[in-house]
Amino acid sequence: MPRWKELPAETSHSERQLLVQLRRLKDHSDLSLAALASRTSYSRSSWERYLNGKKPVPRKAVEELARVCGTEPTRLIVLYDVAERARAKAPARGRADEPSSPPRSEQPSSPAQDQEQGQEKGREQTPDQDQDQDHDQDQESASTLASASASASVRPGRTVPLGWTLAVVALAVAVAFGAGLLTARGWDDEAPAEKTGPVAVGAGYLRGQTYKCAVRRQDGELRAGHSDTREMLLDINSTGFDVVEAQCLLREKGFSPGVFDGLYDERTKGAAKKFQHAHHLVIDGIIGPDTWRELRR
Incomplete structure (x- = not known):
């Protein structure tokens, strides 16, 4: 890689x-x-x-x-x-608006200096200018x-204070x-947040809360009632109902991660690796389409 x-x-x-x-x-x-x-x-x-x-x-x-x-x-x-x-x-x-007059410490440039500066800028242009910009x-x-x-704070007639x-x-x-x-x-696998209690994340999912697993067979596949995905990639620090679904299905298959809180931690990844090994899948601990397919059998 x-x-x-x-x-x-x-x-x-x-x-x-x-x-x-x-x-x-x-x-x-x-x-x-x-x-x-x-x-x-x-x-x-x-x-x-x-x-x-x-x-x-x-x-x-x-x-x-x-x-x-x-x-x-x-x-x-x-x-x-x-x-x-x-x-x-x-x-x-x-x-940004340009000042109406140059600073006191600067002297106006002569026409010859302006021409020289323009030539230097022209020589600096490259085919990759768009990328540089x-x-x-x-x-x-x-x-x-x-x-x-x-x-904006010094424009004539300006009524809104700079602080605002x-x-x-x-x-x-x-x-x-x-x-x-x-x-x-x-x-965000760089700075995972501490679990200080249930925290609302979205779509009804609360981070830090434990969910129930009620696995049943529906339309020829196992479902725990939290998500119907078969493709979502799950790895360390993934969160949400997709993770709860995977944790419940791992327990149903005999590889319980021990927690059902929707946080893909090391325990869940370890359970996924054991499941992948038992079903002759790529043992990377990442739940993707192939692992989902075996979990829902």
């Missing part, structure tokens, strides 16, 4: 969550970048830029990657939408936001960050 490059430091939290899941999905499929290029509408170099955070990944690319890897794309699309909204809230580069926009978004706010402007901007950033954190909490 290839070792991924470190994502750029300026990558936003929501964008990082999306890329972590896309990388994991690609690794689990054992497909190379060249193989992805042959099965999708995007070239190998495009996939390299997308998965390494050099350019934002398009929505269509997210859907095609999920299709090629044989998984349901809904959760990936949710992560994409959160990242897209965060990008949309970031101020565009160069929109995408990279620069992320780095400069914070400074652009500060400049725009400061400029900054407060509104900070609130918008906090809301976007919080939405991404709540949506992708189940996949």
